[in-house]
Amino acid sequence: MAVISQERNYCRKQGSDGIILDTASRKLEVFLFMGKIMIEQEYSRIAPSTWCISEFNLVNVFVAEGTDRTAVIDTGCGYGNIRSVAERLSGKPISVLLTHKHPDHAGGIYHFKDCPIYMNKEDDGLLFNGMDADNSFRKMYAETRCPDRCPGKEKEVLAMIPDHEPDCSFDFISVDDGSIIDLGDRVLECIHTPGHSEGSVCYIDRTNRILFSGDTVNKSIILMRQEGNSTVLIGKYHRTLEKIWAHESEFDSLAIGHDGTMIDKDIIKDYLTITKGLLDGILIGRYEEKGFRKGDVLRYGKAEMWYQCDA
Numbered sequence: 348m349a350v351i352s353q354e355r356n357y358c359r360k361q362g363s364d365g366i367i368l369d370t371a372s373r374k375l376e377v378f379l380f381m382g383k384i385m386i387e388q389e390y391s392r393i394a395p396s397t398w399c400i401s402e403f404n405l406v407n408v409f410v411a412e413g414t415d416r417t418a419v420i421d422t423g424c425g426y427g428n429i430r431s432v433a434e435r436l437s438g439k440p441i442s443v444l445l446t447h448k449h450p451d452h453a454g455g456i457y458h459f460k461d462c463p464i465y466m467n468k469e470d471d472g473l474l475f476n477g478m479d480a481d482n483s484f485r486k487m488y489a490e491t492r493c494p495d496r497c498p499g500k501e502k503e504v505l506a507m508i509p510d511h512e513p514d515c516s517f518d519f520i521s522v523d524d525g526s527i528i529d530l531g532d533r534v535l536e537c538i539h540t541p542g543h544s545e546g547s548v549c550y551i552d553r554t555n556r557i558l559f560s561g562d563t564v565n566k567s568i569i570l571m572r573q574e575g576n577s578t579v580l581i582g583k584y585h586r587t588l589e590k591i592w593a594h595e596s597e598f599d600s601l602a603i604g605h606d607g608t609m610i611d612k613d614i615i616k617d618y619l620t621i622t623k624g625l626l627d628g629i630l631i632g633r634y635e636e637k638g639f640r641k642g643d644v645l646r647y648g649k650a651e652m653w654y655q656c657d658a
Contacts, residue, residue, distance in 0.1 A: 388423075388432050391608065394555040396533075398436050399608045400429060403504050404497040405488065406451045409559055409602050411552060412437040413530025419462075420444045420550065420559050421604070422455030424485050425515070426507035430458035444528060444535065445519075446561025447547040448473040450480035451488060452604065457513035465528065467539055468521040470546025476658070480515040482508050495638040496606070522548060535559070540591060542584030543569060551597055557609075558598040563587065564615060565603045567651040572642060576655055578626055585622035588615055610649075617648035625654060 388408075390400040396412040402423035409420040410433050417437040422445070423429050433441065441462045445453050448470035456464065478484040485508045493501035522528075526537040528550070535550040540563040550559040562569070570580050592615050600609045624630025625645065632645030632654065642656035 388427065388429055390432060390436065393602065393609055394552075394557060396437075397552075397555060397557070399602065400432050400436075401608075402426060402429065402455075403493075403500060403507075405492050405504070405605075407602070407604055407608060408433070408455070410436050411530065411533070411535065411559075412439055413533035415529075415531025416440050416442055418442050418444050418528060418530055418535060418550075419459065420602075421446055421452040421561065422459060424451050424488055425454035425457065425480065425509065425513065426485065426489075426504055428458055429455045439530075442528060442530075444522075444550060444559075445470075446549065446559065446563070446604065447544045449475045449544065449562070450478065450484045450515075451475065452561065454480040454485065454515065456480065456517050457515050460514075460517055464517050464519045465522045465526070465537075466519040467523060467537075467546035467548050469541070470544055471519075473544055473546065482512055485509075491639040538591065538594065540587045542580065542587045547587075549591065551594060553597050556597070556599045558591070558594075558601050558612070560591075560601045560603055562604045564591070564601055564618065566606045566610060566614070566649065567640075567653065568618065569640075569653045569656045572655040572657050576643075581622055581625050581654055585619065585626060588619050588622060591615060592619065614649045617650035618652060621645050621647050621650055621652045621654075 388400045388402050390398050393399050398410045400408040402408060406423050408423050408429055411418045417439040419433050419441050422443060443459045443462050443464045445466040448466060489501055489504040493504055522537040524539045528535040533554050535552055538549045540547045540549050543562045547561060547563050549561060549563050570584055573580050595612055599612060601612060603610055630645060632643045635644050640653060641658040642653045644651060644653045
């Protein structure tokens with residue numbers, strides 16, 4: 348068996364089918380299958396019975412376990428088999444909760460088609476810059492995002508694209524404001540949060556005081572450019588932020604979709620400053636091209652908002 352070196356200091360346990368690299372809270376599993384190295388996603392525990400699976404630092408998937416069921420919140424792009432990682436974290440029956448249908452969050456849905464899937468109906472048919480959750484999207488996403496988010500790993504991620512074209516069509520149960528996902532002694536409540544997409548939602552976990560925010564609130568937010576640089580979408584997103592902040596006494600941290608795992612809820616106030624300033628004409632950003640991102644951007648405090656984004 349080949350020895351795989353890692354920069355981090357992991358405790359190592361070797362078995363007949365692979366190498367397990369382990370720390371107290373993080374784990375990266377590497378297997379040899381038919382002579383091919385298969386790297387599975389790294390995960391970390393963020394709260395009791397709650398984990399973040401990082402799909403090669405490109406996008407986050409969260410696992411929240413109750414006494415009866417386990418919620419898998421988003422499914423990543425579909426590189427490798429993220430379900431196998433979730434099932435090793437929890438053996439309970441799985442419910443899938445999509446924060447939105449962009450293929451970097453719903454691209455792994457083909458592993459979960461026998462599970463109940465929850466999504467807001469407004470995202471049915473949603474595409475990502477005209478692209479659906481298929482292998483051409485996975486290739487594009489790896490080629491454009493890996494240089495920034497996981498430099499030096501592009502070939503490894505591309506090798507994890509399925510050999511066949513998986514079927515990512517699915518039926519879903521529509522959720523909206525106040526919808527409850529009962530996992531058994533643990534409840535996740537849906538908040539409809541349009542802006543990043545019409546059907547974007549967040550989930551409040553009052554047990555652990557976490558808001559699973561998808562792409563509604565990250566360290567960097569994207570609102571696509573509107574015709575004539577209209578501010579209608581900015582206004583809609585501003586109202587979404589106000590709606591989330593009305594629940595601020597119920598959570599302390601956000602479990603985010605990209606670029607990290609957890610952030611403090613106060614970043615919402617920074618985004619509210621940006622959106623209000625843009626709507627009132629007090630603040631104005633500038634056009635930038637940064638990595639794979641292009642568009643008009645404004646930064647305040649810890650927040651970065653691409654409010655007329657082209658790519």
